[in-house]
Amino acid sequence: MDKRRQTISRWLFNAVDWFIPAKVKANSQIIQGVRMFLFSHLFGPFLGHTISLYILFIHGPDAPWWIFFWAITAFWPFPLVLKLTGWYVPLALVSIQNLIFCILWGCYQYGGISSPIMPWLITVPLLAFFYLPTRKTRIMVSFLIVINIAAVNFINIRYGFNNSTIPLSELTGLGMVSTFCAGIYVSMMALYYANIVSSQSELELEIQRHLATTRELRTATEEAERATRAKSEFLAKMSHELRTPLSAILGYSEMLMEELDDAEPKVRDLKRIHGGGKTLLGLINDLLDLSKLEAHKTDLHAEQFDLAAFLASVSMDWEKAASESNVNFTLRHATELGPVVNDAQKLRRVIDNLMSNAVKFARGGRVTLTASNNGDQIIIAIADTGRGIDSDRMATMLDSFGSHTSETSSKYDENPGLGLALSHRYCRLMGGDLSVESEPSRGSCFTIRVPARLTRSATITAPPETPRNGVRDIGHTENSILVIDDDPSALDLIERILSKEGITSVLSRSVVDGIARAREHLPAAIILDIRMQQPDGWQALRLIRQDRQLCPIKVILLTVDDDFVKGRAFGADAHLLKPIDRDALIRCIRAFCPALHMDELDEANLPLAAQA
């Protein structure tokens, strides 16, 4: 029984919804009003016509009756007009005006002020409020009602009610029918409304159920991520452990090879041991990097470098390996590729991986590295004339390293799966992609597409930019770094290191002078010594962090003082120890001041761990 009721109500809802134009359907604010509108127009006239038929029965048709009849019938085309035009609000207003007209016309003709049709007037504001959601339209409806009643009153005063058509005594039956129909009409609308409301609360329940599922999913995901992290930590630890025996294999075999004469037959065996050790090392590195990627612990280090120079150095390294494998290697690109901003080290890793495969498989053939830069994207293609890849393997070889390792390792002498999976993920991480095309026995071509300007500088070492109170926008020397140190030789060294990177330094030998210069120049960062005459570096740091204007400036402590806890507590961004380590300092500046213009390409690009 309940099921049948549900079926009927669903059918009813669907029938009503058929009339709603797409434009209106998208507007969630008025959709329920539209449904009420359609429902009352489809079914309301039946009730209205009960009255018109009753009058026809007791009185017979005359001109006022026909007007009454057609005014009620006029409601039926409304849904269709709405479907065709989508003009909901105007139609609703016209419909309400028509309803008021029907009622007042009926009252005027049949019974005057005490007409049995009068109770229908109650439905007008009810409907108006159902149909029209906004204040403005509701006020308009109120005006409509007032104007209509005023008009009828005016006619009444001027001409008097037309009581002649049917004597009032004959209208008793009509009164009962009319009131009954009005009651049914209001109940019908109320029921429909209640249905809409309950379906809405069902919807809400559904939403809550979905939310609960989402929460469960999130917990599960978090747990899975924790597990992945644990796995990656385990792998990292394992890799540390694996490197000691590997050191022995590589170290001893290397020394023996150096000590022995190349002609000795034992050297060939030693070379095999050494080669095997190298392969193992490559695998461990790939495995560790992949697990880091999976645990989302891999950072990108964006830096600016000249693409052509970068490729020249890559190809120089590969020329020897290529000629050893009797491979004809060519590098092809326009003379100028321009400067690009990306993670050079990871890009290098990807190219090396692909090159190593290409050279391996193209033995005696050709390998071509083609590069282009269209300003948005760097495209590097590595094509070989090797044996190619079967189409069924091509689909999976770039993805998960777990799915095909055993298969490929049996077919290839070395396992390219790890390197490819790693390369693919590195490209993705850089916001690009790696694709492969291949023709069996003709060769394969791997294409790297990465952005020319890395937008996602996702690094642990580069925290999100802090808002700068607007002060930084007005042409200060943002390209400068302030160095505060009382040791002139330290100042000199730091200045030289910075100038090599194309960074202007502002030097200061005391805290008081330094703070004044910081206000004047608003540098991108301050390199601060701690052990100075009073006020010392700690006091300077406190001053900087309490100053509204200076507090966004990055502070790098460079000192013999190794109180890292204090450094962190006082709000230093990084804490480096003297003696000055050029690489660490540069890395640090690069991480904190990505906007600083740096000329040089720096190979050493490790993330900083011990920053505050």
Place this chain on the structure above:
Amino acid sequence: MALVLVIDDAVVMRDLVRRMLAQTSHAVIEAEDGEAGLTLFSRHRPDVVITDLFMPNKEGIETIRDIRRTKGNTKIIAMSGGATQGDEYLTAAKELGADAVLPKPFGRRDLLGLIDQLFHPGR
């Protein structure tokens, strides 16, 4: 000629370093963990300390910090085996005062080059 102290719990690593330095003028002393290393350090004041990072009794990071506190001009090389890039332990070791880091595995030329560089920077 320099006196080199090698601290590593793996005999094979200590022996490897000794062998790598065998044909040079450097002398080598060995310790199997940080504690033993520090004892040897205070007794012999070596010119170079090469230390592993993961060891029983006293970890390499602590050992480096303790040696740095003595304010001598001993050169410290931290060796460890993490990733080729982004090894947090080696970076931490460097920031705590290691003069250089040596990722495992390394060859004879790497080690000799590094020691040479520490004593003659800029060469």
